[in-house]
Every structure is written in structure tokens, then in C-alpha cells.
Amino acid sequence: MLEKSNNFTFSLQLIKMKRVYRIKKLIFCGIFIIGFGFSSVAQEIKGIVKDAETQLPIAFGTVKLLQSNIGTTTDVNGSFHFKRSKCTNSSKLIVSSLGYISDTLFVSSAEASLEIFLKPSSDILNEVVITGVSRTTLIRENPIAISSVSSKRIDHTIETNIIDALVKNVPGLNAVKTGPNISKPFIRGLGYNRVLTLYDGLRQEGQQWGDEHGIEIDAYNVDRVEVIKGPTSLMFGSDAVAGVVSFFPYLPKENLGISVRILSEYQSNNGLIGNGGRIGFNNGKWLWMVRGGYRMAKNYNNIIDGRVYNSGFRETNASATFGYKSNIGYTYLNASLYNNLQGIPDGSRDSLTRKFTKQIYEGDLDDLTNRPIVSDDELNGYALSPLHQHIQHYRVYANSQYQIGAGEIHATLGFQQNIRREYSHPTVPIQPGLFVRLNTINYGINYITPSFQNVEFTLGVNGMYQNNKSLDATDFPIPNYNLLDIGGFIYGKWKQNRITVSGGVRYDTRFLKSNDFYVGPNALTGFEQQYFLPDTAGAHLQFPALNKTYHGVSLSFGFTYQLSHQISLKANVARGYRSPNITEIASNGLDPGAHIIYLGNRDFVPEFSFQQDVGVNGKFKDFAVSLSVFNNYIDHYIYLTQLADGNGNAIVDAQGNKTFQYQQAKAQLFGLETSFTWQPHSIRGFSFENSFSIVYGYNRKDDFQKTGIQGNYLPLIPPAKLLSSISQEFQIHSKVFTKATFKTEMELNAAQNRYLALNNTETATPQFTLFNFSVNTEIKITKTQLIQLQFQINNAFNVAYQSNLSRLKYFEYYSQSSYAKTGIYNMGRSFGVRAIIPF
Secondary structure, three states: OHHHHHHHHHHHHHHHHHHHHHHHHHHHHHHHHHOOOOOOOEEEEEEEEEEOOOOOEOOOOEEEEOOOOOEEEOOOOOEEEEEEEOOOOOOEEEEEOOOEOOEEEEOOOOOOEEEEEEOEOOHHHOOOEEOOOOOOEEHHHOOOEEEEEEHHHHHOOOOOOHHHHHHOOOOOEEEEEOOOOOEEEEEOOEOHHHEEEEEOOEEOOOOOOOOOOOOOOOHHHEEEEEEEEOOOHHHHOOOOOOEEEEEEEOOOOOOOOEEEEEEEEEEOOOOEEEEEEEEEEEOOOEEEEEEEEEEEEOOOEEOOOEEOOOOOEEEEEEEEEEEEEEOOEEEEEEEEEEEEEEEOOOOOEOOOOOOEEOOOOOHHHOOHHHOOEOOHHHHHOOOOOOOEEEEEEEEEEEEEEEEEOOEEEEEEEEEEEEEEEEOOOOOOOOOOOEEEEEEEEEEEEEEEOOOEOOEEEEEEEEEEEEEEEEOOOOOOOOOOEEEEEEEEEEEEEEEEOOEEEEEEEEEEEEEEEEOOEEEEEOOOOOOEEEEEOOEOOOOEEEEOOEEEEEEEEEEEEEEEEEOOOOEEEEEEEEEEEEOOOHHHHHOEEEEOOOOEEEEOOOOOOOEEEEEEEEEEEEEOOOEEEEEEEEEEEEEEEEEEEEOEOOOOOEOEOOOOOEEEEEEEEEEEEEEEEEEEEEOOOOOOOEEEEEEEEEEEEEEOOHHHOOOHHHOOEOOOOOOOEEEEEEEEEEEOOOOOEEEEEEEEEEEEEOOEOOOOOHHHOOOOEOOEEEEEEEEEEEEEOOOOOEEEEEEEEEOOOOOOOOOOOEHHHHOOOOOOOOOOOOOOOOOOOEEEEEEEEEO
16 A cells, blocks of 8 residues: 555656646746747757759748748758747748749757758649648648739739739639729629738728729739638638638848849830839848839720720839847738829710710710810820829738747737829819728737647637728718727637648627718809718708628638548638628719719628538649639628619719619529649640639529529629640750740630629620730849849730620710720730849
């Protein structure tokens, strides 16, 4: 008995000693965290990364501890080194570089120096590391359909805006366009407030409901983009039922001293001139970066319309980042400015010559049929019309990420301001018709728990506060309002061998409030103006007070299974939530830039989507294939239809502005995306890439069943699209050139005969095929410095076409024309050249 008692006492003491050791380790880690990593107790990890075939070093590759934020990049000699804290439990090192297959290896505590070899591959075959609500993971291990677009892909795609460049690289992504510089992303047939745009993790808040302005982002300084397809309300709350487009700005690589990049381009069709640059420094602890860009363009042209009046723009961007990084985390402070002067085309023409005309009078004095014809000098010059819009967007925000023991905490806090002026009065050019200012405060904090039995959880809270206000305006499509969003979620992920299972639940609340809004005549100008209590004599109540509260539960559950080293399977089900936006419930007036009078409905309730995704990916020696199939049911789907009179004619005012009213019904969208890439090892540098996407959208309201185009189809559904390209890279042994890549691209857009013809809301779209050709090469300046040159011809055969998602297609004031063609056509042939100079 005594022996047993002694054994018991010894065991008890051993348990106590272990507990004391754990407490001491926890205290040590806490002290280490407070000291921001200045402790000398850390393991140095160093080595070199080489090409497995040529044995040459790989510069600017990424070396990072998996499931942590600790890592670095290789220098020009392929070397790397960084320190791993003793508090860091991660022992797997992931090594990746553009053009190579990523590798993951185990790092022991005694490892001194590593020599790592990566096998060459196209970037389309890479296992791209992505971010979400959990730790960094791999795309093939995430059950959600995700596409990643690298900076190389963006640089080699010459388009007139960043969204159009992404459309060329992401199946299932489309854009609603209002000319060359205005593209709003649509994912699987859903857009506007259903697609959430993120910039450096901060949700982009402008006036997403507006048709006539694009995304306020500097396209010249985007490092990479991730497109998440399907409901992601679990991560971000309301407004992400279709998916997310997430932009990541470029940050300087470690230990490379001062880094500089200059980009310059020209596009012939609209004379686009663009210049962008950045300069930065990162010594492994402190970093700073300054970026800027400027683009200007005149009116674009095509063989049907000639130059399209008032489609030019001038855009200026500037941003800066300053931050500190330790072994356990980082804090980055950021600021950005976006300023865009954008023309507002209205499509008015002379009835006989079909030449564009311009508005010079207002009200009853403005006769659409007798407006003066725009001169050639105005059409061909860079000067903007007095009727244009001015968009300004400012951001100030901070991103932080730190390890706490074996867990991580991520925090974001930001302020952004969006100012939108639309100058629509030709007799008083300095008076904006629409003038709104939107202030937004964004916040979010996530804690990722330590992994236990291959399970980790993320707990988070995020949301925003908004204040929207009309200033010195004459048109008031929406009232002033205050909005507060708050949502909390829990997300879990379990990984065992070939299986990864993930899912979570979220609860959101939105408070929306606005006061009585009075509008009446301005005795001095004759325009409308806002009246304020108590002096509202002569005014009318345009927007009664509004006080709404919306709630929503979001769910997600999915798994991936690695069937073999080459084949992986995915499945995911998700419930998304979106509360109605301010235009959908409260609009009652003209948006002069859109040329639309919007009418809302205060009785609308939130949308809830239920989507199922199934996917398969195969990556083999010479080729890769993928297939993603989705089915999406949406309760209380909100959409726009045009109002018509008893004869079916559009209801328009004296200036030709049409009236649209929001409706709500059940909806179903389903379709697929598939891709096939062939890159035979026997033909080095050759690539044959193909992608196909199609989506069907149906209104499931009982009144519209079996009505075909008179109500059974949803509006703004893109047609089937096939994108196919062949490219060949040649290595050149020259003192001037290093390599050249030739590429031919075909874009086939099928006819869209499933459209919403009710009240002439939409019309059919014929099939069209576009061909693009490009050459990319590198020119040596010094042994280590190269200039990248890109030459590209878009719409090489100058095809006249109207995209199904082009709003300009409907800018027409006559029921017939002398050319039997109505509306405005898309851009014709364009030659582009782009030069990128890194230092």
C-alpha cells in the first residue's frame, strides 16, 4: 500500500511539474509577445531555393511557415533566412514561386541550412496559397470555389480597367459595363450589392447600387486578386451572397533594399495614356511603400457609332503603407486616394445622320430631337464634357496580425469616404445634379485558436457604421441615412490525411435609419433643393422617415477529398444573407448619371440564398482540368424592371430618362465553369488554355412560370462564354532579349435569348466572337535588370458587337434608326503597348 501511495504521490508531483512547465512556457511566450519579438530565443531558418531542372537560384520566391505569418522572400541569389520563435508550433515550411510547383517540407529544430528544389510549372498549375477566415491554406484544400489571379496575369492582360482584366482570367466572372472605364463585377449572374469587393481586407464601400461608376482601385499596383464564387456571408456578412472579389496591393519584398517599379501604357482606340509607379523598402522589420498612378482617355470608337461622345475619363490614384513586422506578427498603416473624372454618355443622336448630339438646355427648353450635333474636335479631344461625374474615394486603415501562443489574432480598423458628384446641368455646369457623401467605419477582429487533434476554430466579429448624406444637389434618388452592421461568427476546420472538412455559422444584424426628407424648388436657380425642418413651406415630403432592422443567419459546410495526388474533389453548401440596400427600399427619384428614375419598396425583406457547389480538379503531368457545378435558390430576390404605359412603351421624362421599379420574387440560378489546360513537357513553353462558363437564371414566382421572355427569365444573365488561348514562349540567347511569348486568344460569346423582355426591360443579344493577339518580351538593361514589353491587339478583326451586359446597348431614344441598329456598340479594334521597368 505504501509503494502504491508513493507512486501516486510521484505521479501527482509529475503532473504538477508539467503544469508548472506549461505555465512558465505560457508566461515566457506572453513576455515575448509584449516585447514584439526582440527576444534572442529564436531558431534561425536559412537556405537557398533552386530550379530543379537548371539548378539555378530562384529569386523572389516565397518561404513561409505553414499556418503562421512568419516567412520571407528569396533574394536575387535565391537565398533566404528568418527567425522562428520558440512559441511557434509550426514546423512545415511552404516554398512557392511563380512558374513553379509549390513544395512543403518539415523543418526540424536542429535544421541549420536548407537546399530546396522546385519543379517548373505554369502558374495556372500552381497550388496557390489563399487567405480566408482561417489560417493560410491551399486552394485545393478549400471547399469553396476560388480563383486566384497573379500579378503576372494582370500585367499581361491589357484592358481598359482592372475588372475587365479579371474577366479574361476567371471563368464565371463577368462585368456590367457603361463604357471602357466603368465595369461592375458579376459572379455567376449576380452583381451590385451581392458581390463584395475587398481592398487589402477592407470591404469597399462606395455607391455599389449605382450603374455609372466602377471600382475605386488603383489597377497599376495590384499584386494579386482572389475571386470567391458563391455565398460568403459567413466570412463577411451581408452583401456577399454572390461572392467576393478581393484585391491585394503590392508590398515590398524583404531585404532587397529600395525597390522601384514603373509602368507605362498606351491604347490606341480611345487614346488611353497610363502611367503608374511605386517605391518601397523592407528590411524584414520596418517597411514603407508609396504608390501612384494616372490614366486618361478620350472617347472610344467602333465602326457603327464612330467615336462615342462623353465616354472619356481622367483617373488619379495615390497610396502609402507604413508598417512594422516582428517574429510574431505585424501592424501596417495604410492610406489611399482615388480621384476620377468620368464622362456620362446619354446616347442622344440626330435622327437622320445618327451623329451624337449634346444637351445645352434644360427642362421644357431641351428638345431631344433638336439638340446640336457634337463637333469632331469635341469627339476627338481629351477634354471632358461639362456633363460628367466626379468620384473621390479616400481610405485610412490599419491591418494587424499577431501570434498569441499557438493561436493568431487578426484585426482591421478603417475609415473610408466616398464622394460622388454628377454634373447634369448644362446651363449651370458647376451645379451637381447628384451630390452624395458616404462615410464608413469598418471594423473586424478574428481569433484563430491553436490546432488540437487537427481541428482549429476561428471566432470573429466584424461590421461597419455608415452615414450617407446629400449635399448641394438638385436630384435626390435616395434619402440621407445611417446604417450599423454587426455580426459574429464561428468557423471550424478539420484536416486528416486526404480529407478537409470546414464549416461555420454567423448571425448578423443591420440597423437602418433615415429621417423625413423634404424637397422643394430653389427660388434662385429654379432647381430642386433639400428643405430642413421646421422651414418646409412649399416643399413636399419625398422620403418619409425610415427605421428598419434586419437579421440574418448564414451557414456554410463543405469538404475536400484528395482522391489521389492528381485529383481532388470538393463539395460545399452555404446559406447566404443580404439585407435590402437603400435604393431597393427607399429610392424615389432621378439618378442623373444613370438616366434612370428609381422607385423602391419599403416592404422588402432580406434575401436568403441556398447554394450547392460540387467540383473536381485534376492536375497531371501535361495537363490540368477542372469542373465546378452550382445550383442557387434565392428567396426574396430583388431585381429591376422597366415601367411601361398601357401600350407597352417605356415611361420617360422630357430628357429621355426611363423609370425602373424594384421587384421581389423567388429565383433560381444554376450553371457550371470548366477549364482545360495542356502544357506538354515535351514542348517547353507551350500552353493551350480553355475555359467555359454558363449560367441560367429563372424567376420562380408563380405568375411568371412558363411565360418565357415575358417574365420567366432573370435580367442581367450573361450568355455562355468560351475563352481559348494558345501561347508559346521562346528562350532567346541574346545580349538584348531573354525570351518572347506569343499568344492568340479567342473569346466566343453565345447568343443570349433568355432575357427579360417584360416592358422592354432587356433585348436579345446575338452571338459574337473576338480575337486578341499579343507578344510579350523582356529586354536586358543590365545583368540583373529587365524591361518587360507587352504588345496586344484587342478585337483584332474590328467586330461590331453589343455585350449582353452593356448598359450602353439601351441608350437609344428612337424606336427605329436609319441604319437598322440601335443603342451604342462596344469598343472596336485597339492596339496596346505596355512597358514595365523594375529597379
